[in-house]
Amino acid sequence: MKRKILASNPKFCLVPVEKALRQVEQEFQGWEIMMEKYQGWEFKDEVTDVLSTTDIHIQVHAPLNDINLASINPNIREASVEEVEKSIKLASMIGAEIVTVHPGLYSPLSFYCDNVLDISKRSLGRLMKTAEDLDISLAVENMPEMWLTLCSEPEEMKEVLDDLNIDLCLDIGHAYTANRLDDFLEFTPINVHIHDNIGERDKHLPLGEGHIDFGKVMKSLEDYKGNLVIEGRKLEELIESKRFLKRLIND
Numbered sequence: 001m002k003r004k005i006l007a008s009n010p011k012f013c014l015v016p017v018e019k020a021l022r023q024v025e026q027e028f029q030g031w032e033i034m035m036e037k038y039q040g041w042e043f044k045d046e047v048t049d050v051l052s053t054t055d056i057h058i059q060v061h062a063p064l065n066d067i068n069l070a071s072i073n074p075n076i077r078e079a080s081v082e083e084v085e086k087s088i089k090l091a092s093m094i095g096a097e098i099v100t101v102h103p104g105l106y107s108p109l110s111f112y113c114d115n116v117l118d119i120s121k122r123s124l125g126r127l128m129k130t131a132e133d134l135d136i137s138l139a140v141e142n143m144p145e146m147w148l149t150l151c152s153e154p155e156e157m158k159e160v161l162d163d164l165n166i167d168l169c170l171d172i173g174h175a176y177t178a179n180r181l182d183d184f185l186e187f188t189p190i191n192v193h194i195h196d197n198i199g200e201r202d203k204h205l206p207l208g209e210g211h212i213d214f215g216k217v218m219k220s221l222e223d224y225k226g227n228l229v230i231e232g233r234k235l236e237e238l239i240e241s242k243r244f245l246k247r248l249i250n251d
Contacts, residue, residue, distance in 0.1 A: 004057050005245060006030035006229040007238045008193070013037040018050045027239050030057030032100070032229045035087040036065060044090055051094045057227065058094055059191070062087040062101040069123035070104025070116050070150055080104075081123050085130050092134040098191050099131065100139045100169040103150045103160060111147070117159070120150055124164055139169035139191045144202035145178040154183040161187075173197040173204060173231070176212050185220040192224065194245070195231040206237040207244040218248050 007028040012020035013036040020039075024031045033039045039047055040063065051058055062084045069084065071077040084101055091099045104120040124140060131138040142157050143149035151157045152174065161168055170189035175181040176197045194217075196210030197203055207214060207230070228245065232238040 003225055004029040004227045005242055006032050006057060006059065006227050007242075008032040008034070008061065008229050008231045009233065009235065009238060010034050010036070011233065013039040017043065017047050021050055021054055023235055025054050025056045027235075027242065028056065028230075030059065030227060032059040032061050034061045035063050035090060041083075041086040041090060044093065047090065048093050058096045059227065059229070060087055060091040060094075060096045060099045062099055064102050067102070068105050068107070069102070069127075070106070070110070070120035072107065072110045072113060072116070072119065077119065077123060081126055084127055088127065088130050088134060088136050088138070091136050096136070098137045098139055100141050100191055100193075101127065102143065103140050105150065106148045117150060117156065121160060121163055124160065124166060128164060128166055137167055137190055139167045139189070141169040141171050141193065142174050142184060143171075144174040146202070152178045152180075154180050154187070157184075157187075167191075169193060171195075171231075172212065172217055173210075174202060176210075177202050181212070181217070185217065189224065190226050191229065192221065192226060193229050193231050195241070204231055204233060206232060207241040214245070214248055 007024050013034045016038050067080045069080050088099050110116050128138055143152045145152045167190040168187050169191040171193040173195040175184035196205040196207050196212050198210045230241045
């Protein structure tokens with residue numbers, strides 16, 4: 001698989017999918033759509049029709065708003081799994097090969113429970129079955145360092161990857177917030193999210209505006225043949241980051 005530079009912006013899902021697509025395809029080789037709002041299951045027919053008109057590479061990020069695969073409330077957890085399953089089904093409909101998913105969150109109460117990671121793994125295991133049935137690769141993403149996040153540390157992520165034989169979406173900026181970027185770069189991902197950070201909070205900055213040494217990052221990823229998904233909050237920032245990244249790759 002030839003490495004491509006993709007764009008990802010959660011705000012794209014707030015406008016009709018065709019409008020977002022036309023912006024992305026002018027500047028990028030691909031798009032990782034966020035399956036929310038106008039890119040969600042309720043608009044699956046429109047999403048399928050519109051994406052059939054483009055030749056750029058498409059990947060899917062499962063919904064994350066109000067989703068918690070590690071919820072200790074079984075009803076919330078079941079609803080979350082079902083919503084993520086829809087993103088896997090949509091990926092199959094549009095010909096996408098990879099779906100990235102978050103592992104779940106602690107809540108104020110579950111923070112005191114000792115089985116939250118096991119709950120997450122059970123949910124991810126169910127989703128893997130759906131993905132395998134539809135020939136989709138499921139990639140679980142490492143999270144930023146926050147009190148409510150699972151899998152911000154490489155040891156916890158390794159447990160999930162090993163126990164489930166699931167793939168990794170490596171988020172460079174997230175790993176940096178945990179001060180464990182070097183450790184995460186030793187993993188073998190099938191998808192990479194790339195954005196800058198200063199380390200204190202997950203700011204999703206344009207490349208070059210934070211403290212991450214992307215020269216070192218790209219050297220570590222020189223054998224990685226998957227896609228590089230630039231994450232940003234504005235189209236202009238995504239384009240700026242693309243230029244920064246292409247200079248690194250060319251050098």
